[in-house]
Amino acid sequence: MTETEESNEEVEEKTEEYSGPTSYGVPVTESHDQVVLHPAPTQLLETVTLLKEDGFCMAIDVTAVDYLTHPGRKDLPAGLNPERFEVVVSLINHDQGKRVRLRVQAGTDNPTVPSLFDLFPGTEAMEREAWDLFGVVFEGHPDHSRILLPDNWEGHPLRKDHEVGRIPVQFSPEVGRH
Amino acid sequence: MTNGKELLLGEPERVFRREESPVLRLNEEEANAAIDDTDALDDDHRMILNMGPSHPSTHGVLRLMLEMEGETILRSKPVIGYLHTGMEKTAEGLSYLQGATNVTRMDYAAPLFSELAFSLTVEKLLNIDVPPRATWIRMLMCELNRVSSHLLFQATNGMDLGAVSMMIYGWREREEVLRFFEKVTGLRMNHNYIRPGGVAADLPDGWREDVKKLLEIIPPRLEEYDILQTGQPIFRERLQGVGVMNPAEALALSATGPILRSTGYAWDLRRHMPYLAYDEVDFDVVVGTYGDCFDRFAIRLNEIRESLKIIEQILELMPEGDYRIQNKKVTPPPRARIDESMEALIHHFKIFTEGFHVPEGEVYVAVESPRGELGCYIVSDGGPNPYRMHIRGPSFVNLQTLPHLMEGGLIADGVAVISSVDPIMGEVDR
Amino acid sequence: MARIPLLGDTNNIASDGLEGLEHNFVTARIEDLVKWSRARSCWPATFGLACCAIEMMATGAAHYDLARYGMEVFRASPRQADLMIVAGRVSQKMAPILRQIYDQMMEPKWVISMGVCASSGGMFNNYAIVQGVDQIVPVDVYAPGCPPGPETLMHSILTLHDNIQSGELTRRRELNQGGAAIDLDLSPMSAETPVEIVEKTTS
Numbered sequence: 001m002t003e004t005e006e007s008n009e010e011v012e013e014k015t016e017e018y019s020g021p022t023s024y025g026v027p028v029t030e031s032h033d034q035v036v037l038h039p040a041p042t043q044l045l046e047t048v049t050l051l052k053e054d055g056f057c058m059a060i061d062v063t064a065v066d067y068l069t070h071p072g073r074k075d076l077p078a079g080l081n082p083e084r085f086e087v088v089v090s091l092i093n094h095d096q097g098k099r100v101r102l103r104v105q106a107g108t109d110n111p112t113v114p115s116l117f118d119l120f121p122g123t124e125a126m127e128r129e130a131w132d133l134f135g136v137v138f139e140g141h142p143d144h145s146r147i148l149l150p151d152n153w154e155g156h157p158l159r160k161d162h163e164v165g166r167i168p169v170q171f172s173p174e175v176g177r178h
Numbered sequence: 179m180t181n182g183k184e185l186l187l188g189e190p191e192r193v194f195r196r197e198e199s200p201v202l203r204l205n206e207e208e209a210n211a212a213i214d215d216t217d218a219l220d221d222d223h224r225m226i227l228n229m230g231p232s233h234p235s236t237h238g239v240l241r242l243m244l245e246m247e248g249e250t251i252l253r254s255k256p257v258i259g260y261l262h263t264g265m266e267k268t269a270e271g272l273s274y275l276q277g278a279t280n281v282t283r284m285d286y287a288a289p290l291f292s293e294l295a296f297s298l299t300v301e302k303l304l305n306i307d308v309p310p311r312a313t314w315i316r317m318l319m320c321e322l323n324r325v326s327s328h329l330l331f332q333a334t335n336g337m338d339l340g341a342v343s344m345m346i347y348g349w350r351e352r353e354e355v356l357r358f359f360e361k362v363t364g365l366r367m368n369h370n371y372i373r374p375g376g377v378a379a380d381l382p383d384g385w386r387e388d389v390k391k392l393l394e395i396i397p398p399r400l401e402e403y404d405i406l407q408t409g410q411p412i413f414r415e416r417l418q419g420v421g422v423m424n425p426a427e428a429l430a431l432s433a434t435g436p437i438l439r440s441t442g443y444a445w446d447l448r449r450h451m452p453y454l455a456y457d458e459v460d461f462d463v464v465v466g467t468y469g470d471c472f473d474r475f476a477i478r479l480n481e482i483r484e485s486l487k488i489i490e491q492i493l494e495l496m497p498e499g500d501y502r503i504q505n506k507k508v509t510p511p512p513r514a515r516i517d518e519s520m521e522a523l524i525h526h527f528k529i530f531t532e533g534f535h536v537p538e539g540e541v542y543v544a545v546e547s548p549r550g551e552l553g554c555y556i557v558s559d560g561g562p563n564p565y566r567m568h569i570r571g572p573s574f575v576n577l578q579t580l581p582h583l584m585e586g587g588l589i590a591d592g593v594a595v596i597s598s599v600d601p602i603m604g605e606v607d608r
Numbered sequence: 609m610a611r612i613p614l615l616g617d618t619n620n621i622a623s624d625g626l627e628g629l630e631h632n633f634v635t636a637r638i639e640d641l642v643k644w645s646r647a648r649s650c651w652p653a654t655f656g657l658a659c660c661a662i663e664m665m666a667t668g669a670a671h672y673d674l675a676r677y678g679m680e681v682f683r684a685s686p687r688q689a690d691l692m693i694v695a696g697r698v699s700q701k702m703a704p705i706l707r708q709i710y711d712q713m714m715e716p717k718w719v720i721s722m723g724v725c726a727s728s729g730g731m732f733n734n735y736a737i738v739q740g741v742d743q744i745v746p747v748d749v750y751a752p753g754c755p756p757g758p759e760t761l762m763h764s765i766l767t768l769h770d771n772i773q774s775g776e777l778t779r780r781r782e783l784n785q786g787g788a789a790i791d792l793d794l795s796p797m798s799a800e801t802p803v804e805i806v807e808k809t810t811s
């Protein structure tokens with residue numbers, strides 16, 4: 001834990017002078033030959049705009065991950081502060097047949113990232129899904145509402161502190177069927 | 179992007195609108211309030227109409243909220259979630275070997291593709307390569323599945339449009355394919371056949387003859403479809419020029435598969451970002467011209483022909499060898515060894531109870547399902563279960579095109595549009 | 609009276625005179641006749657939910673041909689149907705709608721729960737799926753399988769026919785006061801429910 005705290009301070013001091021490899025102005029890593037960018041939430045719109053100008057013509061996927069029970073992940077670039085919620089955006093470049101994935105550290109208590117609607121309106125449903133299942137807020141989304149669960153549902157079921165909701169299977173003869 | 183290309187793609191502005199968008203962004207309460215607000219109704223004869231979720235032509239449990247003016251659809255909103263199964267949560271409690279059982283129940287018209295996407299992702303995380311025969315078996319089964327899925331589309335599309343007899347013909351051919359599936363995998367649907375590390379079992383004896391028979395039976399029947407549907411003036415009238423979209427709009431809305439291709443934009447993962455061994459077979463990517471319902475119908479019909487062409491080549495190119503990887507880590511020992519050796523028994527037990535561990539990491543792999551790009555994103559924490567498994571369902575994303583396609587059309591055309599988008603609700607809601 | 613098709617060839621009743629009565633009549637109790645006609649005119653409502661619905665459609669299509677049992681007319685309106693085949697998993701969001709459709713059906717009505725998902729939640733024992741449709745509507749026949757093949761569905765339909773004809777179902781209903789005799793207290797789930805976060809165990 002001390003390690004994380006240290007890196008925490010580091011990031012706050014020198015977000016600008018991250019020394020590792022960058023691409024489109026944000027830290028970049030590789031995961032199994034796939035390019036992963038790590039913009040901060042504030043950088044997200046800017047980075048995606050740059051990528052779009054560069055030929056990444058379609059937003060394939062927007063989803064979120066809750067790292068509550070797996071905090072010490074190692075695949076982030078050094079100096080980046082891991083947060084509980086991470087928003088994962090996949091873009092594709094058809095001309096060059098390339099994909100890029102953006103992992104945004106969205107925050108721990110009130111995960112918030114800007115909505116990509118104005119760049120890729122196709123993200124509307126995916127962002128609603130991420131809000132519904134994880135409670136990630138997308139600022140500027142035109143219809144920020146639940147999509148899969150009923151409107152009056154409480155909680156966000158894919159969070160790690162939400163139970164699976166198993167109902168024990170009953171085999172007792174008293175609950176006879178007919 | 180050059181200017182010429184932009185001209186070809188068309189103007190995407192339509193789908194970027196926030197105000198006056200064809201997407202009816204109301205929730206339940208607001209919709210009810212709008213219905214009760216009779217003043218507004220008297221004004222311009224607008225009304226809000228509910229369609230589904232138990233409606234014969236909404237393909238399962240899709241529900242639509244429509245704002246109508248007379249017979250014309252102004253705005254609409256697909257309301258989904260009536261089949262939300264929590265599969266992504268369930269996946270976190272299943273081992274990687276069990277995971278395929280879970281994902282196969284998403285897109286139940288093309289179950290093998292979900293298994294394939296899941297297995298490829300796990301294999302990528304494990305950094306293993308499956309033997310060539312497994313790859314080719316996967317290709318064979320997936321192409322057959324594409325055929326059966328598109329045949330199902332022919333049947334339901336025909337029925338939605340009033341060509342009820344298509345229901346009988348489409349299912350008749352689909353049964354033939356399913357019979358082969360049952361022979362190979364033991365089940366007609368939800369096979370759990372493609373698993374991380376290979377496939378569950380080798381092809382049975384005589385599979386070549388069975389596939390050859392399929393290749394013989396299906397093409398002449400596709401000709402029948404052409405007579406029944408493609409050439410029919412009534413059928414064409416119902417579809418041509420209905421639900422039009424240009425490539426730029428489709429790209430902006432992240433639509434993939436036949437919807438994107440119908441606009442004339444050739445994009446097929448099998449061709450442009452090959453996986454399995456699709457770079458070794460020869461096939462065409464079918465594209466449309468106008469981006470209307472008829473193009474989407476014709477693309478699916480012709481994709482059956484292309485798939486049959488691929489299957490023909492697979493018959494010749496199918497290599498011999500193992501059908502699953504001989505890596506102790508992921509593959510259970512053969513049955514005979516269990517009787518002889520204690521280690522094999524323990525090993526078998528461990529794989530099926532605890533499962534195998536997958537190195538920490540995250541990866542996204544996509545395949546071209548009959549409905550578009552089907553992606554799987556897995557985060558592993560090094561344990562035997564995925565930390566997070568997410569499926570990017572093509573139907574889920576494609577469904578967003580509905581309001582744009584239906585805007586300004588008649589409600590009868592709305593049915594044709596829903597049918598041509600071909601959503602499978604299991605995959606939409608997951 | 610001579611017009612009742614039950615009686616077969618009625619042409620020669622007149623010529624046979626009164627003697628024709630001996631071999632041209634079927635006598636039955638009215639209850640039996642009612643049961644018989646109920647069993648033979650079972651129209652299902654289309655209520656496809658998930659994968660099982662595809663198999664249900666396959667059962668109605670050319671190869672398996674449900675029409676052989678006089679059952680091919682899948683009615684889109686619940687008011688015209690007397691059998692609800694719950695084909696697939698029932699989510700929490702769908703449950704009220706399912707019940708509404710059931711309530712709209714005319715008495716007498718029957719329910720087949722098709723597939724393990726409808727019967728018990730199947731492999732999806734989680735927050736989203738109702739663990740057995742018998743918590744919402746009384747189920748008469750459970751068809752096992754995932755998905756049940758068309759043969760299984762047909763078997764369950766024939767079982768239902770038999771049970772209707774023998775009066776077994778109506779007897780059971782009276783016994784259970786019209787319900788499925790299953791009572792579960794499902795407290796609504798919420799985020800506040802305490803959850804233990806445990807390291808992943810292998811089970």
Ligand code: SF4
Nearest residue numbers: 659696723725754755
């Ligand atoms: S029982 Fe199986 S086939 Fe039927 S709905 Fe459930 S998962 Fe699908």
